[in-house]
Amino acid sequence: MKIxxxxxxxxxxxxxxxxxxxxxxxxxxxxxxxxASGIYSYLPLGLRSLKKIEQIIREEMNxxxxxxxxxxxxxxxxxxxxxxxxELYGEEMFKLRDRKGRExxxxxxxxxxxxxxxRGEIRSYKELPKxxxxxxxxxxxxxxxxxxxxxxxxxxxxxxxxxxxxxxxLENTYSKIFNAYVRxxxxxxxxxVPIEADSGAIGGKVSHEFVVKSTNAGESTFVSCPHCSYAGxxxxxxxxxxxxxxxxxxKPLEEVATPNAKSVEEVAEFLHIDKASIAKSLLYxxxxxxxxxLVRGDxxxxxxKLKNLFSANHIRQAEEEAVKKLTGASTGSIGPVKTKxxxxxxxxxxxxxxxxxxxxxxxFHFKNxxxxxxxxxxxxxxxxxxxxxxxxxxxxxxxxxxEGVEVGHTFKLGTKYSEEMDAKFLDSEGKEKYFVMGxxxxxxxxxxxxxxxxxxxxxxxxxxxxxAPFTVEIIPLNMSDSEIRNEAEKLYKLFKERNIETIIDDRxxxxxxxxxxxADLTGIPFQVIVGRTFKQNGKxxxxxxxxxxxxxxxxxxxxxxxxNIIKEN
RNA sequence: CGGGAUGUGGCUCAGCUUGGUAGAGCGCUUGGUUCGGGACUAAGAGGUCAUGGGUUCAAAUCCCAUCAUCCCGACCA
Numbered sequence: 155m156k157i158x159x160x161x162x163x164x165x166x167x168x169x170x171x172x173x174x175x176x177x178x179x180x181x182x183x184x185x186x187x188x189x190a191s192g193i194y195s196y197l198p199l200g201l202r203s204l205k206k207i208e209q210i211i212r213e214e215m216n217x218x219x220x221x222x223x224x225x226x227x228x229x230x231x232x233x234x235x236x237x238x239x240x241e242l243y244g245e246e247m248f249k250l251r252d253r254k255g256r257e258x259x260x261x262x263x264x265x266x267x268x269x270x271x272x273r274g275e276i277r278s279y280k281e282l283p284k285x286x287x288x289x290x291x292x293x294x295x296x297x298x299x300x301x302x303x304x305x306x307x308x309x310x311x312x313x314x315x316x317x318x319x320x321x322x323x324l325e326n327t328y329s330k331i332f333n334a335y336v337r338x339x340x341x342x343x344x345x346x347v348p349i350e351a352d353s354g355a356i357g358g359k360v361s362h363e364f365v366v367k368s369t370n371a372g373e374s375t376f377v378s379c380p381h382c383s384y385a386g387x388x389x390x391x392x393x394x395x396x397x398x399x400x401x402x403x404x405k406p407l408e409e410v411a412t413p414n415a416k417s418v419e420e421v422a423e424f425l426h427i428d429k430a431s432i433a434k435s436l437l438y439x440x441x442x443x444x445x446x447x448l449v450r451g452d453x454x455x456x457x458x459k460l461k462n463l464f465s466a467n468h469i470r471q472a473e474e475e476a477v478k479k480l481t482g483a484s485t486g487s488i489g490p491v492k493t494k495x496x497x498x499x500x501x502x503x504x505x506x507x508x509x510x511x512x513x514x515x516x517x518f519h520f521k522n523x524x525x526x527x528x529x530x531x532x533x534x535x536x537x538x539x540x541x542x543x544x545x546x547x548x549x550x551x552x553x554x555x556x557e558g559v560e561v562g563h564t565f566k567l568g569t570k571y572s573e574e575m576d577a578k579f580l581d582s583e584g585k586e587k588y589f590v591m592g593x594x595x596x597x598x599x600x601x602x603x604x605x606x607x608x609x610x611x612x613x614x615x616x617x618x619x620x621x622a623p624f625t626v627e628i629i630p631l632n633m634s635d636s637e638i639r640n641e642a643e644k645l646y647k648l649f650k651e652r653n654i655e656t657i658i659d660d661r662x663x664x665x666x667x668x669x670x671x672x673a674d675l676t677g678i679p680f681q682v683i684v685g686r687t688f689k690q691n692g693k694x695x696x697x698x699x700x701x702x703x704x705x706x707x708x709x710x711x712x713x714x715x716x717x718n719i720i721k722e723n
Numbered sequence: 724c725g726g727g728a729u730g731u732g733g734c735u736c737a738g739c740u741u742g743g744u745a746g747a748g749c750g751c752u753u754g755g756u757u758c759g760g761g762a763c764u765a766a767g768a769g770g771u772c773a774u775g776g777g778u779u780c781a782a783a784u785c786c787c788a789u790c791a792u793c794c795c796g797a798c799c800a
Contacts, residue, residue, distance in 0.1 A: 166749060166761070167735045171793050191792065246799075263800070297724085297798050305799085313800095356800055363800080373799090470797085563800045595800060632758050667760040674760090685759055695759095 155624070157659045157672075161198050163187075164672055174371045176606040177302030179615050183676045192299025192307035199676060200602070202623035204310065207601055208289050210341045210620065211312050214334040218327075220285035220314055225267045227291055231257035233266040237574045242467055248293045248307075260293035263356065265571050265593060268315040272589060273577035279319045282579065282589075283327055287314035289598065301371060303599040304559065314594040319581060321568065324590045328566055331594050335364055335562050338596065342605055343618035346561065349376045352389035352458050356593065358567035363387055364596075365558035366604045372557025377540050381551035389458040392536060393544035393553065395501060402507040405522040407491075412519045416486025418451040421519060425510065432510045433503045433523070435488045437472040437480065437495070440464045444472060444480055446488070446495040447537060448503045448511075454539040460498065463535050487512040490529040491520055499531035500538050559604045560597075567591040609700075615677030616700050619720055626656040626716060627678040629669050631685030633662035642684045645694070645712065649682075652713055674699065680716050 162184045171188070172178040180186045185200030196204055212222065228250075234240035240247075240259075248260040261267065268286060276284065292311045299307050314331065318324040332348070339346040344366050351363040365374055365387075378385035386392065415424040422429045432451030437444060438460060445464070449455045461469040474485060480495060481488040489511035490497045503509070508522040525531060542555040572578070572588040581587045602621075609616040619625060626649055630642035642658060649656040657678065659669045666685070673681050683695040687706060694712045696705045698719070707715050 163733095165734065169734070170729080170736095173794070188792090294799085298794095298796090300794090311800090351800085354800055361800085560800075565800080593800090597800085629759095634758075665758065665760085665762055667762080670760045672761090683759080687759090 155657045157657055158661050160657065162672075162676070163197070164675055172302065174301045174304070174607070175610060176371060176603040177304070179606050179610055179675075180302055180603065183615055186303060188302075192296060192305070194303055194306060194308075194599075199623045203602055203605075203617070203621050204598060206621045206623075207342060207598055207605075208310075208312070211289065211338055211596060211598070214338045214341075215287050215312070215314065215331075218285065218330045218334045219283075220287045220316075220331070222288060223286050224288050224290060225261070225264050225271075227261050227293065228258050229261045229264075229267055231259065233270050233575070234259065237266055237571060239266070246295050246297075248295050261290075262292055262294045263595075264288070264290075264313055265315065265356070265567070265591075266575070269571045269575045269577045269589075269591075272317055273572075273575060276317065276579055276589075279579055279581045279587075283316060283318045283323055285314055285316040285327060285331070287312060287594075300373070302603060304371060304603050305373065306599065309600070310598040312596040312598060316592040316594070318590045318592075319579070319587070321590055324566060324568075324592055328564065328592050331592070332362065332564060335564065335594070335596070339364060339366075339561065339601070341620055342601060343620060344561065344601070344604060344608060347376070347378060347385050347556075347558070349378070349385040349387050350390050351387040351563065352462070353565050356563075356565050356567070357570045358565040358593075360566040362564050363560045364562035364564075365556075365560050366608065367556050367558050368604070368607055369557055371559055371603070371607045374558050374560045375555065376558055377542070377544070377553040377555050379546040379549060379551050379553055382546060382549040384546050384548045384553075386540070388539060388555075389456065391540040391553075392547045393540045394547050394550050396545065400505065400507040404524045404527060405508050407523060407528055408521040409513055410519055410521055411517060412487075413517050415519075416484075421486075421510065422451065425519070425521070427510060431506070431508075433490075433506065435490060435512055437477050437485075437488060438469060439472050439476070440469050441466045444476065444495055445532075446490055446493060446497045447500075448490055448497060448531070449500040449538050450502050450506070451510075453500065453502065453541070455500075456537055456539040459535070459537045463498065463533065463537065481514045483512060483514045483516050487514065487516050487518060489514055489520060489523070490531070491523060493529070496532045497529060498537060499525065499534045501534060501536050502538060504531070504534045559600065559607070561601045561604050562594070562596040564594045565592060567593055609677075613671070614675030617677045617679055619679050619723055622655075622677070622679050624655045624657045624678050625720070626654055626680045626682055627673050627676075628656060628658040628682045629673055629684065630658070630660065631666045631669065631683065633660060635689070638684050638688060641688055641709070645682060645684065645709075648713060652717070654713070654716065680719075682712060682716075 164184045165182045168178045184197050186194045188194050250258050289312045296307050316327045346364040348362045351361045353361040375388040377391045412424055415421045418434050429451040433448045434451050436447045457469050477485050510521050511523050513520045543552045569588040577589050578586045628642050628646050630638045632638050646658045679699050681697040687695045693706050694709050
């Protein structure tokens with residue numbers, strides 16, 4: 155490809171609406187352009203890298219025995235009604251009607267579509283296991299699109315769905331795909347951490363997120379154990395129960411005035427007590443029910459855990475108005491004593507003695523509150539957010555907290571969807587059974603962004619060879635010099651003959667500096683420079699973008715030189 | 724949805740406080756010079772100042788509304 159003909163609009167200055175590095179670089183290097191919030195076009199260079207990633211995914215998925223298919227992006231409402239997700243997904247789904255008024259959506263995911271296909275076609279255990287995958291555009295009307303293609307409303311995803319005869323068989327399929335994921339990301343140059351995760355709107359019991367550590371672009375917070383292999387997303391992570399049970403004598407309940415002290419910090423300071431001796435009370439609306447949740451003053455409530463505890467669909471903190479009405483006090487002064495509300499107690503609170511809570515009276519708190527004596531908890535459960543330094547649930551080592559980009563997510567769905575959609579097969583004994591399913595996603599665009607987030611310097615992108623849009627860029631520094639021009643064109647031909655993906659910066663009206671800067675920005679792994687060095691002693695200069703190293707080689711050795719480096723990688 | 728910010732040639736931004744001829748740099752076009760790290764030079768093209776309304780003799784500038792975009796939060800494979 156000749157750069158003079160390539161559509162490669164690079165920018166000198168970054169458009170103001172880019173925040174994170176990968177987004178800025180994708181705009182600057184002519185990889186993407188925005189057409190609306192969270193909706194992007196891929197330009198030639200970006201598309202080439204995207205296709206490289208897709209190809210890696212295809213190869214690894216095919217290796218697991220999965221088969222590629224393609225579902226429509228537009229899906230009828232009926233199948234979503236079967237699982238209840240038409241309502242559940244709600245506003246996040248792009249919905250539309252055809253001319254007759256029939257309702258459709260732009261698919262945010264394809265469990266319904268694949269189950270609909272399988273239940274119509276697969277009848278016997280002999281046809282199992284089967285795994286289908288597709289690489290396709292997904293639509294989710296995100297509340298807040300962010301960071302370019304990292305969180306977009308239209309995005310390309312590889313999604314796979316497996317059908318097995320039993321949980322044990324699913325286990326086997328799951329681990330095959332799990333391993334394929336590790337290889338896919340490895341080949342893309344990314345080191346991912348598989349973490350235990352919450353399965354959210356997709357459902358199922360076990361799920362793993364594949365996360366790339368990233369301090370700047372991270373959207374997923376997770377903890378990982380420096381000693382063993384445990385890692386978990388902040389939504390799902392557990393910690394080892396520290397033995398906190400107190401042998402303290404129960405003291406008499408005491409009401410104390412705490413004027414103007416609302417937050418845990420203020421109350422702790424006012425009463426000269428430790429935050430950890432306070433139990434903070436939070437009123438939540440879980441589906442249609444109000445619940446008072448209690449966590450230790452120095453802990454944070456994990457809404458996901460609370461939601462899952464009730465197998466609920468929706469959860470949100472109650473508004474001030476509801477708090478007043480149900481407790482008689484405002485947010486900072488509510489508590490579990492003498493309340494009619496259902497109370498959920500975090501495990502850590504359940505071991506506390508003589509703690510402080512709101513008195514359900516503005517400006518007052520209770521001291522020396524004790525469970526059983528002063529109130530009863532409906533449920534005791536782990537509903538707190540894991541914190542840095544908490545102990546690993548497996549080995550007891552203090553956990554470290556990280557930010558990361560979730561590039562993949564795998565789920566053991568079990569029979570959730572097959573039951574909801576009545577999808578069955580006949581087993582070897584002639585009995586009807588529900589398919590045991592798994593589903594597996596990779597954000598392709600997000601993977602691309604994550605790679606750029608990882609591979610860059612102040613000059614631009616440093617593509618790993620495996621996903622680079624081109625492998626070699628030939629840079630003739632002075633196109634009006636016929637010797638240089640001819641040599642560059644000769645090399646271009648040679649490289650192409652060797653099937654090395656090569657572009658040549660044949661623009662004749664720009665200075666050397668622009669060519670160098672554009673080459674560094676777009677990040678092609680090898681720059682083959684034809685200029686002064688060639689004029690003086692007939693040699694070719696090769697710059698490795700990754701390290702900035704420059705090598706002077708004989709013309710006839712140039713190809714071999716690059717091929718050798720590629721092989722080493 | 725709550726909070727914050729922004730909207731002026733393709734891009735980055737100035738002008739708005741104190742209303743009065745729409746500006747700069749980069750990019751683009753044409754000619755000449757130059758040619759190893761974002762060259763020089765001369766001549767040009769290009770703007771409903773987001774949209775709608777209001778105030779005013781007069782609005783990019785003041786007021787109101789709407790829309791769009793970004794950031795933080797809530798939310799979220």
